[in-house]
Amino acid sequence: MDYSHDVIVIGGGAAGLTAAGGCALFGLRVALIESGAMGGECLNTGCVPSKALIAAAARAAEARVEERAGVTIAAPDIDWRGVRAFVRRAIADIAPHDSQDRFEDMGCEVIREHARLTGPKTVEAGGRTLCAPRIVVATGSEPAVPPVEGLAQVPYLTNETLFDLDERPEHLVILGGGNVGMEMAQAFRRLGSDVTVIEANAIMGRDDRDSVAVLVAAMKAEGVAFVQGKVNRVSRQGGGVSVEVGGGTTLLARHLLVATGRRARTGGLGLEELGIAMGDNGIAVDARRRSSLKHIYAIGDCRDGPRLTHVSAYEGSNVALEIALGVPARVDWRALPWCTYTSPEVAQVGLTESEARKRYGDRVTVVREPFDDNERAIAEGRTRGHIKLMLKGKKVVGASICGERAGELLLPIGQLITGKASTFALGSAVVAYPTRAEILKAAAFSAWEPTVFGTCPRRWAGLVQKMRRAR
Ligand SMILES: Cc1cc2nc3c(=O)[nH]c(=O)nc-3n(C[C@H](O)[C@H](O)[C@H](O)COP(=O)(O)OP(=O)(O)OC[C@H]3O[C@@H](n4cnc5c(N)ncnc54)[C@H](O)[C@@H]3O)c2cc1C
Numbered sequence: 139m140d141y142s143h144d145v146i147v148i149g150g151g152a153a154g155l156t157a158a159g160g161c162a163l164f165g166l167r168v169a170l171i172e173s174g175a176m177g178g179e180c181l182n183t184g185c186v187p188s189k190a191l192i193a194a195a196a197r198a199a200e201a202r203v204e205e206r207a208g209v210t211i212a213a214p215d216i217d218w219r220g221v222r223a224f225v226r227r228a229i230a231d232i233a234p235h236d237s238q239d240r241f242e243d244m245g246c247e248v249i250r251e252h253a254r255l256t257g258p259k260t261v262e263a264g265g266r267t268l269c270a271p272r273i274v275v276a277t278g279s280e281p282a283v284p285p286v287e288g289l290a291q292v293p294y295l296t297n298e299t300l301f302d303l304d305e306r307p308e309h310l311v312i313l314g315g316g317n318v319g320m321e322m323a324q325a326f327r328r329l330g331s332d333v334t335v336i337e338a339n340a341i342m343g344r345d346d347r348d349s350v351a352v353l354v355a356a357m358k359a360e361g362v363a364f365v366q367g368k369v370n371r372v373s374r375q376g377g378g379v380s381v382e383v384g385g386g387t388t389l390l391a392r393h394l395l396v397a398t399g400r401r402a403r404t405g406g407l408g409l410e411e412l413g414i415a416m417g418d419n420g421i422a423v424d425a426r427r428r429s430s431l432k433h434i435y436a437i438g439d440c441r442d443g444p445r446l447t448h449v450s451a452y453e454g455s456n457v458a459l460e461i462a463l464g465v466p467a468r469v470d471w472r473a474l475p476w477c478t479y480t481s482p483e484v485a486q487v488g489l490t491e492s493e494a495r496k497r498y499g500d501r502v503t504v505v506r507e508p509f510d511d512n513e514r515a516i517a518e519g520r521t522r523g524h525i526k527l528m529l530k531g532k533k534v535v536g537a538s539i540c541g542e543r544a545g546e547l548l549l550p551i552g553q554l555i556t557g558k559a560s561t562f563a564l565g566s567a568v569v570a571y572p573t574r575a576e577i578l579k580a581a582a583f584s585a586w587e588p589t590v591f592g593t594c595p596r597r598w599a600g601l602v603q604k605m606r607r608a609r
């Protein structure tokens with residue numbers, strides 16, 4: 139077969155860029171096809187704008203507390219256009235990392251067209267037919283809009299439109315208390331909107347219940363309202379929307395944000411015609427991210443599985459290694475980290491307590507260290523939250539951290555879970571004082587405390603002292 143490329147990558151988000159860039163750096167002939175903005179969701183409508191908005195909101199929140207630590211500051215004056223410009227600048231400043239120029243410099247042929255699979259090894263894009271022995275589908279996901287009566291007839295926001303708002307919402311009703319709903323609820327509240335979150339099930343259902351309870355209490359204290367229930371009906375009401383929730387609650391809002399999860403973007407790609415198997419929500423893949431046609435890979439949000447930027451990038455580098463070097467690269471989710479960037483942050487790596495108990499039963503012990511024992515947190519007056527380590531014997535199988543900048547503390551725990559480091563090594567490390575990271579040492583040492591100060595070492599210490607006294 140006459141191949142135009144060694145690999146064709148469809149999608150220029152975190153997953154596709156990592157796969158394409160990796161293959162190009164190994165010297166492969168790579169076609170990278172992107173129909174929209176380079177950088178995909180994370181850069182344009184996801185992580186980057188949301189984290190910039192959160193940063194603006196944090197500045198406002200600090201100023202809302204008139205007096206703290208003996209320092210009085212003026213109430214915030216929020217200029218929505220200024221906030222929006224800050225968000226756009228963050229996107230523009232990061233855009234060069236994901237740009238067409240950068241990937242062309244790496245050696246990719248970048249094609250800015252819609253792509254479609256026309257055969258097992260052929261892809262049509264912009265009137266050209268490309269052909270390669272390996273194809274990587276990395277087409278991402280889109281907001282999953284629930285089948286709520288009337289929703290299609292009212293104007294609503296999703297992450298694809300939220301960051302372009304011309305005005306700050308007076309009252310923002312958010313459908314869904316997942317990562318998007320919670321991050322955006324706190325950010326908009328801090329920027330001056332009234333905010334109500336409607337959640338049908340558990341708030342942030344994938345996270346540790348103790349961490350989520352601390353966050354919900356903090357957000358309620360800041361004035362975010364929570365309604366538990368399923369939305370039955372939505373209708374137009376004056377210039378806004380009326381939202382009817384089961385149990386008889388009706389909310390009126392100027393703006394409605396739908397943040398009820400994601401649906402893999404797989405339509406119109408020609409997958410059905412090729413007989414590629416689908417999972418519950420996306421392309422079905424094996425541990426090497428191969429679809430049912432083994433030379434066609436599916437990575438990132440478009441396949442069934444976790445949807446996070448670092449997961450997309452991890453899968454992208456795995457398939458780049460596999461395609462370039464011919465060695466199988468399987469995903470390993472034992473130490474999968476994620477973090478919700480609220481204040482306090484809710485961070486997780488590996489199993490939550492309930493997952494660990496379900497998997498290992500009585501063999502699990504949970505070590506808990508609160509931040510109000512951490513001297514940096516005390517000195518700063520920010521002691522909210524805790525760390526929980528889930529242990530099987532002395533081996534860590536998961537950790538849940540809730541607190542300021544909790545996400546920054548995840549990395550060493552991932553190393554404990556994969557066995558690249560040990561609780562003993564971390565528990566006996568020298569940690570700079572005073573840092574919030576000392577909580578990691580304290581938690582890891584807790585696993586060893588009963589052993590280190592147990593009967594045998596105490597007897598031995600007694601013997602040493604006795605011999606010393608006798609001399
Ligand atoms: C508000 C929000 C905040 C988030 N915050 C975080 C966070 O803080 N941390 C985190 O880890 N994750 C976060 N996420 C999730 C993260 O954005 C996604 O998991 C990640 O961007 C997915 O990357 P991807 O490459 O798989 O898909 P995408 O980024 O969606 O990229 C797919 C690309 O494929 C292109 N494409 C699709 N079909 C075709 C076609 N037929 N031809 C050519 N091109 C095509 C699309 O235009 C798109 O650019 C957030 C998500 C949202 C919505």
Ligand SMILES: NC(=O)c1ccc[n+]([C@@H]2O[C@H](COP(=O)([O-])OP(=O)(O)OC[C@H]3O[C@@H](n4cnc5c(N)ncnc54)[C@H](O)[C@@H]3O)[C@@H](O)[C@H]2O)c1
Nearest residue numbers: 284314315316317318319337338339397398399445477478
């Ligand atoms: N900090 C981060 O890492 C971060 C931030 C934002 C988004 N993300 C990723 O983006 C993805 C999307 O986030 P998301 O918040 O949209 O999805 P999600 O799956 O995290 O949460 C959606 C929530 O909506 C609720 N829901 C669904 N239908 C409902 C209905 N009809 N009425 C009321 N509630 C309903 C669900 O019970 C769920 O709690 C996630 O996969 C997440 O991993 C990550």
